[in-house]
Amino acid sequence: MGFSRPVAACTFTVVTFAAMACSPTEDASARAGLVAGTQSGKVRGSESRGVKHFQGIPFAGPPTGKDRWEAPRPPVSWSGVRNATDPGSACPQEPTEQPRRVVEENCLYLNVTAPRSDRTRKKPVIVFLYGGGFTAGEASKYKADQLVRQGDVVAVTANYRVGVFGFLGLPGLKNSGSFGILDQQAALRWVRRNIAAFGGDPENVTLAGQSAGGISTCINMMSPGADELFDKAVIHSGPCTNTGNGLLAPVGEVEKEGKKIERELGCSSLACMRSKSAVDLLDAVAKSHAAVGRVAYGTPTLPTRPDKAVQTGRIRSMPVLVGSTRDDGTLAASGLLPLIGGVTHDSWPAVLKGLFAAPDDIPKITRRYPVRTKQEGTDQFTAVQTDWGFSCPAAAMRAGAASRMPVYGFEFADRKAPKWPGLGERMPSLPLGAYHASDLNYLFDMPTKLQPDQNVLSREMIEYWMGFMYHGNPNHPGLPAWPSATQENGSPVLSLAPGSGGIKPVDASSEHNCALWNHLGRH
Structure with missing residues (x-):
């Protein structure tokens, strides 16, 4: 794809990295709070429905040429005001x-x-x-x-x-x-140095991520290079x-x-x-x-190998939310099942051997996840993908960290969550349920439509996440209590589903057979 950075023209000519702003526009944008100064130069954003957007801001130099496969370099500075109205x-x-x-x-x-708020805090x-x-x-x-x-x-x-x-x-x-x-x-590092110009508090930064982004968040909790760069962590379906x-x-x-x-x-x-x-x-x-x-x-x-780092305490102490979705393995199953031709009673041991390469463990798994019919083969394969791949590693991280830091566990459980476009096409007969990344529909503006009760859940989840970002504790007045996942109280998690009684503590470790997976040591 070609280089398509937004470049504004005042009278004249193309500028390589930044646009030189005409002064009336700059003045109007500055009065509207849409010009912010970074250490590399000023940027001009846009506003929509009371929210300010600054997009496509370089936080590092281009990793090209001799800088390919190098640590990121600082961004090149620019003069004037750079348009930040389109993403990179x-x-x-x-x-x-x-x-x-x-x-x-x-x-x-x-x-x-950033919010269009005039509050100084x-x-x-x-x-x-x-x-x-x-x-x-x-x-x-x-x-x-x-x-x-x-x-x-x-x-x-x-x-x-x-x-x-x-x-x-x-x-x-x-x-x-x-x-x-x-x-x-x-x-x-860019956030620590520049976010105050956008109204953010550089001393109160929550790092969050989903799937590989969740694993990244976990990695950064133990990486020497991320020391003192963030203060709280949220891990969605990606415990390391x-x-x-x-x-x-x-x-x-x-x-x-x-x-x-x-x-x-x-x-x-x-x-x-x-x-x-x-x-x-x-x-x-x-x-x-x-x-x-x-x-x-x-x-x-x-x-250090991340699971060992969690077990031995070589992970920075900070408030952390760690969770997964009730049916986190359905997307993986929908892609894998057509490739392996489904699962039958006879093929189930061979499928498990291909997944785990530990023949001595297979009888223990087949006893807990028996397959007698083709439908059971689909159901049990999907359950193993969820339990082994997501729910029990999340439980293991909560258990490993809870004695050293404030830990709160969640399981997103709306099994009627709207599907992202194109999901499940390879195996449309497999219900996706509360699939991998379905929780992000309720926190971000995704290309899906929520029903009224789901909109309520979205607002409630944002209230919990807001409490965590502000105070390191997700509990919020008027919402069901969110228990901490301490080792003493059995590591309960908060199940998040719409409707009356949809938000409640559950024993996710028991529901997902984590005692078995802990014994097998597969995470």
């Missing part, structure tokens, strides 16, 4: 979440959404990291107007490099398997206590996958790799089948 490009990726392949590497941009800040399996995703997809308006907070969404551009590993390459995480930390989901690996394994790409490109040096185009790299990943969406551990960025 997504980072290079295949068309999974994007309508087409993205090849623009100049992508380290963030977006700020600085507001809590939430920085949200997208999911996408570390191979896809885009910050501008997550619009935070309702969250900002109702919660009176400032929201930031930031791009980070994904796939081969964000997580390439090669022997001798500094920061192997870590570049996307370093991008996130650069965005957090699950090391069996293919998104975390020892640095040596990540580097072996990188060598596949190097060989496919016919390169024997980093200079050769950097000389290739983004198209060449994406093609090489596709042809080599290299796994490039994995964060490396055993590195300066992530020294």
Whole structure:
């Protein structure tokens, strides 16, 4: 895709990074609170329905040329006022979440959404990291107007490099398997230094993320480079206590996958790799089948295997929300079941062996998740994806952290949540229920429509999240009590569903057979 940064013209000519503003426009924008000063230069945003938007702000220099596979550099300063009315490009990726392949590497941009409030008190800040399996995703997809308006907070969404551009590993390459995480930390440093200009409190920053973004949030709780960059954490369907989901690996394994790409490109040096185009790299990943969406551990960025870090207390203490959705595994199941031809009584042990590669565990799993019919095969495969992949790793993180910090657990449980466009098309007969990422419909302005009772739940969830961002405790007057997930009280979680009695504490560990998965040690 071509470079498409918004550039304003006053009278004349194109400016490379910034637009020089005409003074009457600048004065009017400044009076409206739509011009903000950053350490790199001034930006002009826009306003919609009482919310201010500043989009496409560079928080780092372009990671291109010799800066490809380097830690992010500071952004280049500009003079005048830069237009910040359109988001920057997504980072290079295949068309999974994007309508087409993205090849623009100049992508380290963030977006700020702020309330149109004239109150002088600085507001809590939430920085949200997208999911996408570390191979896809885009910050501008997550619009935070309702969250900002109702919660009176400032929201930031930031791009980070994904796939081969964000997580390439090669022997001798500094920061192997870590570049996307370093991008996130650069965005957090930008927030600490600049967010006050947008009405945010740099001393009250909540880092949140979903799926790979949740894993990233967890990683940043233990990464030396993120020390003192945020104050609270929210982890949606991405606890980094699950090391069996293919998104975390020892640095040596990540580097072996990188060598596949190097060989496919016919390169024997980093200079050769950097000389290739983004198209060449994406093609090489596709042809080599290299796994490039994995964060490396055993590195300066992530020294310790994350589940071990949680268990041994090598994780920074801060208030944290950790949760998942009631049917978190349905999306994975809907993609995998057609590939394996479904699950029958006879094939179930072989399917489990392919998932876990631990034959001694298979009888224990089949006793708890028996398959007698084809429908049971679908149901039990889906249940295992949810329990092993999401619910029990979330419970493990809560249990591991609860003795050291304030922890609150949640399970989003609206099984009639609206579907994002295109979800479940490969297996339309499989009910998605409270599917992976369905909770984001209730916190962000997504391309779905909520029913009246779901709108009520959305407002209630934002009240809880607002309480957490302000005070580190999600409890809010007039809403059901949210118990802390301490080890003494059995680690209850708050189930979030619409309707009378839909919000209530539940024992998610029992419902998802976590005693079995704890025993098997699969997370």
